[in-house]
Amino acid sequence: MPSLTIHRPAFLAVFLSIIAISLQLAAPSSIYHELEANQSCRCTAFNSSCWPSAQSWQDFNRSIDGRLIALSPPASPCHDPNFNAQACRTAQQRWGFPFWRADQPGAMQASNWEALGRFTCLINSPRNSTCFQGSVATYAVNATESRHIQAAIALAQARNLRIVIKNTGHDYLGRSTAPGALMIWTHNLREIVYHEKFAPMGCTIRAEDPPAMTIGAGIQWEDLYAAAFNRNHVVVGGGSSSVGGAGGNPMGAGHGPLSPLHGLAADNVLELKLVTADGRLIVANRCQNRDLYWALRGGGGGTFGVVVSLTHRLYPPLTNIVYASYSFMASSRRAFRDLLVKFTELHPSLERAGWSGVFAMSNVTALSMTYLLPNRNVSFANATLAPLERFAQSSGSSIQLNASLQNFPSFQQWHLVIQCGGAPDCRELNSSTTQSLATAGIPLLLASRLIPRATIQSSPNATADAFIAIQDRFPLVSITGIFVAGGSVSRPRNNAVNPAWRRALWHVILGISWMELGDLEEERIAARNVSAANQFLVDLTPGSGAYGNEGDFNEPRWQRTFFGASYPRLLAIKRRADPAGMFRCRHCVGSEIWSEDLNCPAGIAQEDQPLVSSF
Incomplete structure (x- = not known):
């Protein structure tokens, strides 16, 4: 793999006093009074005293097979100093196409989540206009194996880094990105395995075990619809086939055109493999890690761990x-x-x-x-x-x-x-x-x-x-x-x-x-x-x-x-699975104890406020 090229952004002397949309979060519940009261603020790229050095990032990149990406906004190729005529034309032509956006680690489906207040990178502005980094994370681990995710979590633990998790960017609360963060990008975990009868790991094989497909976290519904059809089955998936089939959609509930017939996507998840906040690779199903299995089917993505793969139940084909x-x-x-x-x-x-x-x-x-x-x-x-x-x-x-x-x-x-x-x-x-x-x-x-x-x-x-x-x-x-x-x-x-x-x-x-x-x-x-x-x-x-x-x-x-009514139990599971809040996102379980930007405990000001960066 080629060595990582790190682009050092020029930092403007402007404090982050603007966020895209803001209202006060709900007041922290008393249940949190015992929770990590002494937690420090997360380290972001805007704090040079804690952020890893260029050499540290190079060493980390080598340890994960060259899978580290220095992120840039999707319109970056249309602006100096990174102008690239061919890449710019492609971006302009494909700007509104969700599959193209899903393939760009720095892109979100809704472009406002790439901006940080007024600081953004516009696709049709002049070439010499400033392209700001905005809310696009600083680096991404392009995970193709579970160990890449484990390495990212280990680094985040050691350096107290802010972590975000992203697959396709179909997120309308901006939960898949954060300024100055390290992203775990799961989009290239692309395995699909068919099971004629699926018995979850650790469970007794039963005659009624259904057919199923296990998919990597990067598989989109488009892939899964075709794979199921080729095996003479259907699967409960989303109305938009560019959405991920193993991420926030099925973990949040997941609705689709076949839901009235077969239930929500979450109702048809048979097993999940995930990396937890302490870096373990575990399996959750009806026979092991049952609390997490319950929580991960409806409790939301980006909260309890990083899903590596997920198994969906399959159904017989429709007759008409x-x-x-x-x-x-x-x-x-x-x-x-x-x-x-x-x-x-x-x-x-x-x-x-x-x-x-x-x-x-x-x-x-x-x-x-x-x-x-x-x-x-x-x-x-x-x-x-x-x-x-x-x-x-x-x-x-x-x-x-x-x-x-x-x-x-x-x-x-x-x-x-x-x-x-x-x-x-x-x-x-x-x-x-x-x-x-x-x-x-x-x-x-x-x-x-x-x-x-x-x-x-x-x-x-x-x-x-x-x-x-x-x-x-x-x-x-x-x-x-x-x-x-x-x-x-x-x-x-x-x-x-x-x-x-x-x-x-x-x-x-x-x-x-x-x-x-x-x-x-x-x-x-x-x-x-x-x-x-x-x-x-x-x-x-x-x-x-x-x-x-x-x-x-x-x-x-x-x-x-x-x-x-699911929230109290979800909160208790979150406290056990991730007591330090490694995984946090807006309006996700347990997020009320954190500041508006989710970098600090609520009520604690971050000494080193993020600065706005540009290319």
Whole structure:
């Protein structure tokens, strides 16, 4: 391997007085009074007195087979002194494409998490404009073996370094990066192993042991969908196939189009192999390390250890899939409200029929839905959706409907045709192709709420009014409904998944973007607006919760909202597994004892504040 080239950034004499979006974290609970009160602040690249020397980094790099990367922002090739015309063109062409971003260790899917306040690196700014490091971590260990991860943790322990964990960067709370940190990049742990019958390690072999696939932490759903199909199976995965199949998605809960049929991704995890805070490589399943096995299925990624591999249960192939694409346009506000009420009222019967999918609304006039019905035929699908068609017809000209139903013989064919635009693999798409992959390369903030079945059944009018109020008050906030709860998701499991998922029928996501990355006032307004919009859904659903992976960065009651009744047990497991807080991230279990930047114990100022760096 070539020797590591270390680029020394020029440090500006500007203290970090700005963070991307900020509100006070919840006050530390009294349960923490005994916890590591004397912990010092983490060492970051901005503190030369503790940060390893260039020679130390070279020695460490040799010890891990040359896998250390000096990180830079994804737009760095478009700026001096690192300008590279070909690399810059590639970055500009692929900027909004999630698979390309996943392959860049310094990139996040939402570009605001690459910025540190107004300090960022813009893709289309002049070549001679400053490219700031922003929130991009300083170094990454490009792990291809578990020992690389163990070495990174050993170094972090010895030098008190801040650690972050990243695979694809599909994180909307900025948890996969931190300024001045050492990143463990798991994206190139790429093994896939098929098991005709999987007995977890240390467990007695049973006749009912299911087929399964063990995947390395870097495998994305795109890879796993194809591998399962090639073995004549399906797997419960995400709607966006560029998301990692062994990281924060299944560990946080993980929803997808097959969830109503087979449960959440977390419900189908049979085993995990991980490196713990003390550097041990362990296995967690129903027979060993059972507390961690419980916590890692719903308690969130980046919290209890670094996952090296994960085993997913497989299911028999689908016999048929009906895909419905419906688009409604209302001529008046009243007609639109009536449509929303009818649409809401129909969903308990759609749940019973087995539908799942995505709906979206805009401008108090338009509603679209793209739904999936497995193991049923077109005749059955038509009958279940007929009430919507009859409603539109009975409105006269008040509601226009464009509807289509398509039949697919397999989940994989549906995925390739509908989600990949007919390409043989979603990686072959470009960012301008119409597809259902996650939006990438733009600043983006989300908030979300799990809408209980009881609310949909008893309060369709109030539900419609909440959506309309959001559109009226916050026209720049998008509303996307993910109809992936209900069905098998409703069945309680012995894992840490937020209990609100078991009562929900919809997962509603609110999103907002803004024009200029680095415009702090616009960003603050966007953050306030998406939180205020989400309050309408909170008021509609008292006692419910949200999906933490797509939750509000400024959620004030995040322990209850993201984890529900699971939180006390998760906190106890965290204290045992990682008492010193090696693994910490925003709104992750135990994070309330740390400062806003997560580098210091709460209430303790860091003497050496990070300086802003540029290339």
